[in-house]
Amino acid sequence: MSGGYDPKTIESKWQRVWAEEKTWEVANPGQPGCDDSKPKSYVLEMLPYPSGEPHVGHLKCYAVGDAIAHFRRRQGFEVIHPMGYDSFGLPAENNAIKTGESPRAATERSIASFQRQFREWGISIDWSRELATHTPEYYRWTQWIFLQLYERGLAYRTEAPVQWCPKDATVLANEQVVDGRCERCGTEVVRKNLEQWFFKITDYADRLLADFDRLESWPEHVITMQRNWIGRSEGAQVVFRCQESEVDLDFPVFTTRPDTLFGATFFVLAPEHPELERLVAGTPAEEAVREYVNRVGRESAEERGAEDREKTGVPLGRSVVNPVNGEEIPMFVADYVLMEYGTGAIMAVPGHDSRDYEFAQKFGLPVKRVIEGSDEEAGGNAEGLPYPGDGPMVNSGRFDGRGNREAYAEIVEWLKSEGRGEASVNYRLRDWLVSRQRYWGAPIPIVYCEQCGAVPVPDEQLPVELPEIEDYAPRGKSPLAAAEDWVATECPKCGGSARRETDTMDTFVDSSWYFIRYLDSKNREAAWERSAAAHWLPVDQYIGGVEHAILHLMYARFLTKALADLGHLEVQEPFANLFAQGMITRDGAKMSKSKGNTVSPGEYVERYGADTARTYVCFMGPPERGGDWSDEGVEGVNRFLSRLWRLCEEVEERTIAGEPGAAIAGSARDLLAKAHWAIDKSTRDFQRGFQFNTAISAVMELVNDAYRLKDGLYGDPDGAAAVRFATATAASLIFPFAPHLGGEVFERLRGERVWEQPWPEADPALLVSDTVTLIVQVNGKLRDRIEAPAEASQERLLELARASEKVSAHLDDKEVVKEIVVPGKLVNVVVR
RNA sequence: GCGGGCGUGGUGAAAUUGGUAAACACGCUGGCUUUAGGUGCCAGUGCUCGAAAGAGCUUGGGGGUUCAAGUCCCUCCGCCCGCACCA
Numbered sequence: 001m002s003g004g005y006d007p008k009t010i011e012s013k014w015q016r017v018w019a020e021e022k023t024w025e026v027a028n029p030g031q032p033g034c035d036d037s038k039p040k041s042y043v044l045e046m047l048p049y050p051s052g053e054p055h056v057g058h059l060k061c062y063a064v065g066d067a068i069a070h071f072r073r074r075q076g077f078e079v080i081h082p083m084g085y086d087s088f089g090l091p092a093e094n095n096a097i098k099t100g101e102s103p104r105a106a107t108e109r110s111i112a113s114f115q116r117q118f119r120e121w122g123i124s125i126d127w128s129r130e131l132a133t134h135t136p137e138y139y140r141w142t143q144w145i146f147l148q149l150y151e152r153g154l155a156y157r158t159e160a161p162v163q164w165c166p167k168d169a170t171v172l173a174n175e176q177v178v179d180g181r182c183e184r185c186g187t188e189v190v191r192k193n194l195e196q197w198f199f200k201i202t203d204y205a206d207r208l209l210a211d212f213d214r215l216e217s218w219p220e221h222v223i224t225m226q227r228n229w230i231g232r233s234e235g236a237q238v239v240f241r242c243q244e245s246e247v248d249l250d251f252p253v254f255t256t257r258p259d260t261l262f263g264a265t266f267f268v269l270a271p272e273h274p275e276l277e278r279l280v281a282g283t284p285a286e287e288a289v290r291e292y293v294n295r296v297g298r299e300s301a302e303e304r305g306a307e308d309r310e311k312t313g314v315p316l317g318r319s320v321v322n323p324v325n326g327e328e329i330p331m332f333v334a335d336y337v338l339m340e341y342g343t344g345a346i347m348a349v350p351g352h353d354s355r356d357y358e359f360a361q362k363f364g365l366p367v368k369r370v371i372e373g374s375d376e377e378a379g380g381n382a383e384g385l386p387y388p389g390d391g392p393m394v395n396s397g398r399f400d401g402r403g404n405r406e407a408y409a410e411i412v413e414w415l416k417s418e419g420r421g422e423a424s425v426n427y428r429l430r431d432w433l434v435s436r437q438r439y440w441g442a443p444i445p446i447v448y449c450e451q452c453g454a455v456p457v458p459d460e461q462l463p464v465e466l467p468e469i470e471d472y473a474p475r476g477k478s479p480l481a482a483a484e485d486w487v488a489t490e491c492p493k494c495g496g497s498a499r500r501e502t503d504t505m506d507t508f509v510d511s512s513w514y515f516i517r518y519l520d521s522k523n524r525e526a527a528w529e530r531s532a533a534a535h536w537l538p539v540d541q542y543i544g545g546v547e548h549a550i551l552h553l554m555y556a557r558f559l560t561k562a563l564a565d566l567g568h569l570e571v572q573e574p575f576a577n578l579f580a581q582g583m584i585t586r587d588g589a590k591m592s593k594s595k596g597n598t599v600s601p602g603e604y605v606e607r608y609g610a611d612t613a614r615t616y617v618c619f620m621g622p623p624e625r626g627g628d629w630s631d632e633g634v635e636g637v638n639r640f641l642s643r644l645w646r647l648c649e650e651v652e653e654r655t656i657a658g659e660p661g662a663a664i665a666g667s668a669r670d671l672l673a674k675a676h677w678a679i680d681k682s683t684r685d686f687q688r689g690f691q692f693n694t695a696i697s698a699v700m701e702l703v704n705d706a707y708r709l710k711d712g713l714y715g716d717p718d719g720a721a722a723v724r725f726a727t728a729t730a731a732s733l734i735f736p737f738a739p740h741l742g743g744e745v746f747e748r749l750r751g752e753r754v755w756e757q758p759w760p761e762a763d764p765a766l767l768v769s770d771t772v773t774l775i776v777q778v779n780g781k782l783r784d785r786i787e788a789p790a791e792a793s794q795e796r797l798l799e800l801a802r803a804s805e806k807v808s809a810h811l812d813d814k815e816v817v818k819e820i821v822v823p824g825k826l827v828n829v830v831v832r
Numbered sequence: 833g834c835g836g837g838c839g840u841g842g843u844g845a846a847a848u849u850g851g852u853a854a855a856c857a858c859g860c861u862g863g864c865u866u867u868a869g870g871u872g873c874c875a876g877u878g879c880u881c882g883a884a885a886g887a888g889c890u891u892g893g894g895g896g897u898u899c900a901a902g903u904c905c906c907u908c909c910g911c912c913c914g915c916a917c918c919a
Binding site for chain 2: 004219220221224225227228229231233235253254255256257268304305306309311334335336337338340341342345346347348349353354355356358426427428546549550619620621622625627628630632633635636637639640642643646681684693694696697698700701704707708773775777779780781782785817818819820822825826828829830
């Protein structure tokens with residue numbers, strides 16, 4: 001049989017074999033088919049959100065993950081490599097509102113398309129563990145996890161301000177708010193107080209920070225992003241007291257600079273501060289304050305957070321007492337103080353904080369220096385204030401003359417002894433708001449009973465199934481609220497009439513534990529068998545886009561810790577190693593339907609085959625970096641795979657199976673050596689952070705050399721064997737990227753299935769050659785290259801170098817100052 | 833402003849971690865094959881000067897360390913990403 005490279009035939013052939021033989025399925029310990037002799041490796045790509053068809057981002061993610069899975073298998077690991085769908089979510093629901101098609105129908109159609117394409121791409125998935133988060137078999141356990149957290153007080157309900165879109169009359173998820181506007185209709189988002197369910201992720205803030213140390217290898221920038229997001233700051237809580245005639249209130253503030261307490265000259269409350277009303281009721285300031293608060297309330301988050309926004313505020317006509325010196329300082333309300341951070345109140349130190357300084361300038365408030373030093377660049381006043389740096393303290397009573405850093409702890413201690421403060425830690429991280437007034441999600445398994453209040457649905461009544469509805473339009477509460485038959489229920493505690501919670505869970509809850517469910521996905525008695533989780537966790541290699549650097553990865557880390565605390569898991573961190581792939585662009589821009597610059601993987605798979613598409617996305621550049629899609633690049637990779645294919649056909653015809661003899665020499669040995677070099681190179685590239693682009697280029701070099709040398713080698717048995725070996729090796733090394741072609745070529749030449757063969761090992765004897773190219777430099781400039789014996793002594797190398805005419809031409813009659821010899825590499829003659 | 837990343841040919845990129853800068857691929861040029869186009873195969877291709885041999889220059893700019901710097905140090909410039917009135 002002969003003919004051009006026909007990926008369609010090859011690919012469907014092997015896909016059928018893998019499906020029929022269930023090649024990539026692995027069993028849990030204790031089950032038949034489990035191979036206990038091998039170490040385990042859990043290779044996982046982030047599960048896709050099934051919407052429409054897969055795009056190139058998916059292709060890249062799964063091509064990268066699959067290459068790793070194949071490599072690990074052949075390195076002797078028992079690899080678990082499952083797949084599923086994050087199938088609850090807003091786009092399907094929005095589509096339902098627009099078209100009337102049920103989210104289930106649209107989602108399941110999309111899942112079918114993902115399933116088909118994953119098979120067409122030849123991804124080595126253990127399909128026996130497949131899951132979809134929208135199925136009752138899955139979300140039953142999402143609800144169970146919710147209740148587990150609820151029982152431990154880690155899930156709670158409270159009134160909180162949320163992002164509300166007035167036009168759509170619904171709450172929006174954070175990720176649905178883009179620059180303060182509703183992603184869908186563009187309306188400015190407003191804040192609204194609603195009863196919401198939260199997970200107490202803030203309880204885990206310190207552990208989420210500390211356990212970065214337990215991770216094996218995560219990209220530094222992802223860790224940094226999470227660290228910023230958690231935003232831990234150390235400081236002190238200090239209590240300022242307002243003790244005017246009719247009010248007597250304590251106002252705690254958080255500060256990272258208790259050393260500047262003596263410099264506080266005014267005090268500011270956030271416009272949302274709950275005590276504001278009490279402070280001004282019936283005073284001359286009342287009207288102005290109320291007007292200001294209303295004005296701020298009408299502004300969007302976008303306007304309020306705008307850069308270079310001028311400071312605004314209104315005096316309250318009241319004052320608080322600075323605990324360190326008894327000074328009375330005036331109170332203000334101003335929108336630069338945020339209710340959601342710290343205590344919603346600050347002590348203002350204009351001498352050492354630029355924001356307070358700006359405010360002081362605008363309102364003519366005193367600026368007091370309490371630390372020596374000046375900041376020339378800050379553009380402050382003539383004395384160099386505001387000064388944010390360190391220095392000796394002044395105007396600070398008994399602390400004068402002390403360095404601010406050393407006095408810091410003492411001031412905090414003194415505050416504590418006076419009962420006016422203590423050391424304190426603040427986080428930017430807020431509790432995770434998990435309720436959504438949405439239909440297409442897992443119902444929160446709580447019922448409200450007039451007698452018993454909020455009652456958890458007992459485990460045996462799970463799942464609380466999502467009812468089918470007709471009208472998906474949001475009306476200010478979940479569309480579920482209109483499903484009266486579903487909402488009306490019985491109280492599990494007293495049997496009285498009760499109503500179901502109509503909010504559903506954030507889909508990030510679903511995707512925070514799916515990697516555990518894969519390990520025991522068919523279990524009907526429990527979310528997972530503890531032993532199965534203990535065997536496979538943590539995920540050894542997680543792969544996904546950077547866009548999940550914060551939310552998904554942090555939620556999953558949190559839930560893992562919480563579940564470990566509850567005794568369900570034995571690991572503290574879910575993902576030991578994380579690989580964040582870069583985004584593929586087209587014409588330098590992010591792909592989007594509106595720009596019309598999307599690339600459909602299916603189209604390329606159809607035209608060039610899956611092997612070409614997969615190999616191309618791995619060859620574009622380092623996979624952690626993004627890259628611009630290039631049709632010419634795809635063709636280049638296709639050309640290379642075709643070359644390998646034609647080489648295989650020729651080799652099959654012109655050589656017979658057999659190993660090259662030990663006495664192999666000349667260009668046969670050169671080709672053999674090149675094959676071993678390629679083995680070594682690509683193995684190292686796999687191990688050194690998945691440098692697939694260079695691993696693939698090594699195979700290209702091998703194939704190029706085989707083409708260059710083959711015609712001179714077929715005549716001789718060793719030569720023919722070398723060509724056959726080189727071709728089979730190229731197939732073996734390209735297999736993780738182009739599994740169909742790699743498998744086909746290897747089987748034709750070796751009669752074996754390449755995925756059942758161990759990853760090849762380079763023969764060290766063939767990695768060294770007996771001659772080296774000696775670089776000869778004069779004054780560091782390259783003057784000649786000489787073939788020299790690899791074993792030559794330093795003296796001999798010098799001799800050879802000096803013998804070169806090209807070198808001596810540059811030496812002339814100059815004085816030789818120094819001679820550097822790097823054995824096996826170079827000689828540098830320094831002359832004057 | 834804070835934190836992180838990056839800057840190399842016409843393009844995507846590589847460089848064994850201080851020792852041949854530009855592997856591999858795209859593109860381009862030429863040759864061969866082909867009835868022709870495409871495909872395929874072979875060769876060339878950093879820049880400047882030169883017919884050539886060869887010489888000089890070159891990793892964002894400037895400076896430094898070193899026999900030797902894309903790689904290390906200082907400094908400036910530019911781009912990308914994340915967070916941001918966070919007290």
